[in-house]
Amino acid sequence: MKNNYLIFILLGGFMFAFTSCFSNKDKGAIKMKLIQAEKETQVNVKPNLIFYLADDQDVYDYGCYGNEKVNTAAVDRLAKEGMLFNNAFTAQAICAPSRSQLFTGKYPVKNGCFANHTATRPNIKSVTTQMKNLGYDVVLAGKSHVKPESVYQWDKEWEPVPKKDVPRDYIPLDSIEAYFKTSKKPFCMFITSKYPHGKYFDVENPNAEDIKFYPFNQHKKKDKAYVKTKAGYYRSIEEDNKQLESVLKLVDTYLGDNTLFMYSADHGASGKFTVKDIGLKVPFVVRWPLVIKPGTTSNQLIHYTDVLPTFMAIAGGKSPNDMDGNSFLSLLQGKNVEVNKYVxxxxxxxxxxxxxxxxxxxxxxxxxxxxxxxxxxxxxxxxxxxxxxxxxxxxxxxxxxxxxxxxxxxxxxxxxxxxxxxxxxxxxxxxxxxxxxxxxxxxxxxxxxxxxxxxxxxxxxxxxxxxxxxxxxxxxxxxxxxxxxxxxxxxxxxxxxx
The missing domain is CATH 3.30.1120.10 (Arylsulfatase, C-terminal domain)
Structure with a gap:
């Protein structure tokens, strides 16, 4: 893809000289055709696919989802530049089972990981196999929490890294940057944060007025211990937002517009271990500059099992019939069609x-x-x-x-x-x-x-x-x-x- 940019730079220089004899109107028309040709060329090149996954964050705790009291500026920016989904779900409000769906396209009982800390069935072809077969490098940067290794054979895998004065390890930003600089082929990268999952920051003298309450926790507004925990959770959300800002800066610096960026959080913290929406409904925002119209929303039902089929469709493949998920590529392309009757x-x-x-x-x-x-x-x-x-x-x-x-x-x-x-x-x-x-x-x-x-x-x-x-x-x-x-x-x- 980077070579395409070089070609267009050289071609642009040639066309500048060539069009010097044309009128301003003709020059404008030629320039617009060049821009359109460049965009079409980029679209025809397989895009990079990046999925940023936060850990244990309620869908209700984002500015773009209506909470004005929490700092999620980076996610809010993605929503302005892409598409926000109002009905995105995981099937299980717990870490390993939620992640296993993203990586297999199958619900927890079918893929085998329906209790925490347990393994996916050994005969399943996960995202590592499926996307490698479509010409992609497949990378995990951060928290894993899935097994066995025989099912998840990442081309590269980087562990979270310790950082001073914060309660959780950080995503491996240096490794991510080095990879962005040197990548030679399209890649599918999962950047998996350990934030805002507890242990939270210790916030001194928290104020309940700085927290947004909902019907499910309104009764705890005067509970000092709860308010303190919630304030620490908000501060951990802010820390993860800093990480996301750093990643987006790297994406904007080293990668072109033909990069799809998905953001989500694996499940809600307030509804953990339940099947209520406060546990299963997840934030889901997608930016893809050459495809998605900025500032759009979708109310269609989508699910974590749909992510791998969508990635495969974007890469020019077709998901196997035994996958539970369905591609929502058509939604990203601006078509308002039903993806799932049920989740x-x-x-x-x-x-x-x-x-x-x-x-x-x-x-x-x-x-x-x-x-x-x-x-x-x-x-x-x-x-x-x-x-x-x-x-x-x-x-x-x-x-x-x-x-x-x-x-x-x-x-x-x-x-x-x-x-x-x-x-x-x-x-x-x-x-x-x-x-x-x-x-x-x-x-x-x-x-x-x-x-x-x-x-x-x-x-x-x-x-x-x-x-x-x-x-x-x-x-x-x-x-x-x-x-x-x-x-x-x-x-x-x-x-x-x-």
Whole structure:
């Protein structure tokens, strides 16, 4: 691509001399044709693809998404220069499962990584294979949190780097700059920040008036500890914004306009581990100067599983039929077409620090969302197995989430923060039944370990019981001594590839 610029510089010099005998009107017409020809040439060259991923940041905490109290100037700039998506989603509000979707084009249960710290199925062709086959270098710069290495074979991978006086490691800016300077072929780079994920900055004397509150956290406005945490979170967002500004400066310095830049955050912090929109709805902004009209928005449903199919389409390829995602290239090109009728969500509360048996699934269209909490107190008796060791943890999981019913239904047009559960509204029964039927059909196609049968409540563990066991303490959850180590290997449903 850089050689194309040299050709046009030389051609421009020639044309300047050649057109000296023409009128100003003719010169202008020739100049416009040259500019158009250069743009067409750039478009025909495979673009560089950059995806910047922040860590644990609510979609509601950006200036471009309506929060005037947080500093996200770099993201706001991208929105002004590109396209902002109002309905972008991940299927799981937790790090590893969210990232696995980006890299495979498949939902968590299908790709295998549906509990945190676990592995993708070993037979999957991820972004590294798919994009290499289309002529791209594939690079990871920053936080990984995916495995196994056999599935994710990056051409280059740089770890986050320590930095003084900040709570988290920084993205490897020096390595990114050196790569931009010397790249010889189109590349697909994921720049994965460790911000604003806690540990947060320590902000002294925080003021609640400097924080924007929403229906889901309004009751904590006078909670001093919460306000302090939130102030530190805002400061960490600002720090990540500085990193993004540095990356954009490098992009503008070393790369041409034929560079697609996507920004997102892997899931919301306020809704982590849930299937509510505060966890699954993500910021999503795309800049591509030669293609996207600046300052545009899209309300179409898109999903993290759509990113790899989109990259493949841009690179001139076609995603395989077993991928769940769909290309949204047409949206970037200005066509307002439906990409997804539904998006789906998965919740697996095992293998996290607060491990409990409380799985959920979600289906959502633009207006309505249906959630099923498979181990709610309403059905926990039917879920019991007769094995007292297993049943202890099934009951414990239900009681840990005693305020969450078996079914939830929300009208997101009139209740965007999901405060009013309409699952028992008889006027919406047809809508609920349709969503429920389509969700169970999707679960079956995914090979889910759950189904519509009440009384099917498997407890899961990685191979060799490596992970956060239900019958052992974690740093934030204590198990009575009499209950420790009571589960046997045969009590678990073992996910072998983990």
């Amino acid at each position: 789906y969500g998965v919740r697996t509360n095992q293998n996290i620090l607060n491990s409990e048996v409380f799985p959920s699934r979600m289906i959502r269209n633009k207006r309505y969302k249906y959630i099923r909490n498979f181990n709610s107190l309403e059905v926990v008796k039917q879920n019991l197995t007769g094995n007292p060791n297993i049943d202890y943890f099934i009951k414990r999981g239900a009681n840990a989430h005693k305020d969450e019913p078996l079914e939830e239904l929300y009208d997101l047009l009139n209740d965007s923060f999901e405060q009013n559960n309409l699952a028992q509204n008889t006027e919406l029964k047809t809508i609920k039944d349709r969503l429920k039927k389509d969700m169970f059909s999707w679960m079956k196609s995914q090979g889910d370990i759950l189904d519509e049968t009440i009384g099917n409540m498997p407890i899961i563990t990685p191979k060799g019981n490596k992970g956060f066991k239900l019958d052992q303490d974690t740093p934030i959850r204590k198990i009575p001594d009499s209950i420790k180590n009571i589960l046997k290997e045969g009590d678990y449903t073992v996910i072998k590839h983990w």
